[in-house]
Amino acid sequence: MEISLRDLLTVLHGMGFGALFMLAFAGAVAELYRISAPAAAILPTPGAQRLLRWYLIAMVVLAWAAVLSGTYMVYPWYRAVPPAGTTDLSLYPKFLLNSSPDTSAWHSLGMEWKEHVAWLAPIAITMVAYVTAKYGAGLTRPRHLRTAVMAFVVVAFAATGVAGAFGAFLNKYAPVRGGPAIHIIQVQERE
């Protein structure tokens, strides 16, 4: 069983950072809502506030790791220009997609949107983590802080959803391939 280096790093970008960041939203939204809802009956303990703070810091790290690995590692492979006369475009995903009118919108809409909108997520979640750490349960007083935090969380989630969904589709129609092969499991052939 083997995988190419580019495949592996693309999986790390999408599944390791992006999908994990996306999954973490459920916990963040539930906990932020719980501590800051106007009708919250119980003040969170210092331990619970500390846990939320570290949870959000982990999300911030994942968000930045996702956009930085995407922009500086995977995207250059995606947009690599094929040498003149190349007929097999399988190693040049952008050009492979643009070579057919049936797939070109995956680039012109999907990748063009994904590459920019994804950057909203780390900016938004960094702000959310900072404000939450600074104010704790005081987010609810005044309520405007809470409104802003929840709105930016929703936008970060939506931006990640767009980037993640198009990333998955793009990798289906024009996967980033190439680089040295990494052997994960060596299976002995039976005679």
Place this chain on the structure above:
Amino acid sequence: MKKPETISPSKALSGETLPNGPGAAAILAAGIGSAALGILALANDAFPAINKLLIFYGPSGGLSGVSTMAVVIWLVAWFILARRWATAAVPMARVNLISFALLAVGILLTFPPFMDLLQGK
């Protein structure tokens, strides 16, 4: 003599006693960063000369400059606002309104069909 106001442990824990300035600064700066991202993305797409200027890292093309400059603008805005509002109580409703408007600019300008519409493509 009037006794100085004491803060109850529960109030201190809940953050009720903090001024809203630092939070407002972070929120408005996030809005400014988002709008900067959208405006730079549009400029990068619409003007070849700007695209050239924004290629900070060749293999990533203009995206490297768009994202780097947006992050720089966001952090500089945050730094300036945080210093100005460190101990201030600011009108949060207005800050939120401006931040959401800037966020909307960022979202719209990163959406390719809207970018194309603005460029008359």
